[in-house]
Amino acid sequence: MTKPTNTDEPLPDSMTPGKVCRGRVQSVTDYGAFIDLDGVTGFVTVPNITWERIDHPSQALQTGEEITAVVLSVDPERHQSSLSIKDLQPDPFITFARYNFGAILTGAVTKTSPVGIFVRLERSIVGFLPTSEVPQGQIFVIGDEITVKVASISIKDRQVILSLNR
Incomplete structure (x- = not known):
């Protein structure tokens, strides 16, 4: 179960652009996947999931799956980060x-x-x-x-x- 996001707490040090993190897929949508990063919500857009062409993110990610990603950007006000799984894979x-x-x-x-x-x-x-x-x-x-x-x-x-x- 996902921990509720507490926007009063500062983001962990691991949530800075360029850092590698681990998380669990919370949900898969038509436009990407939400990732639980120990209480912080991360999001991976379709182009940042894999180098392969996919019709839907569910072809590459499943709810509950553990993933490793790199932080692309952080929005401290929304307590969210943008992630890439693809950037850790060979092109x-x-x-x-x-x-x-x-x-x-x-x-x-x-x-x-x-x-x-x-x-x-x-x-x-x-x-x-x-x-x-x-x-x-x-x-x-x-x-x-x-x-x-x-x-x-x-x-x-x-x-x-x-x-x-x-």
């Missing part, structure tokens, strides 16, 4: 970029559009194959397995550009 995009630039990979088509095709290369990595790279008349549908070359990676834009040319 799979950086790992992908380090080992796969120029690689020939096989992936599944996840989406098609007039400007190109999106291909899932790894669990959390989707690359983009521009229409200009696809031979005229060749059609891909969602679920097709295709072999592509990683032509370009932008860390800043978190973008992987693919090519069919080997």
Whole structure:
């Protein structure tokens, strides 16, 4: 059970930006999760839960689960802190970029559009194959397995550009 928040008491020293803390998931909502940090309420927004794309926070967090997070910001008046679980996890995009630039990979088509095709290369990595790279008349549908070359990676834009040319 969560301890009631006492806004008259000062926040613990562990509640300063940059500090790592442990807590328990109180509740999961459409926009994030409330975390009990020994009487102080913390909140993790969806983008700060995991590096992976999720449709709902309940795909990554369960009520009652113990988590470790880093404090992003603190609101002493509301006795709340903003947290990130993701910041304590390795970024799979950086790992992908380090080992796969120029690689020939096989992936599944996840989406098609007039400007190109999106291909899932790894669990959390989707690359983009521009229409200009696809031979005229060749059609891909969602679920097709295709072999592509990683032509370009932008860390800043978190973008992987693919090519069919080997």
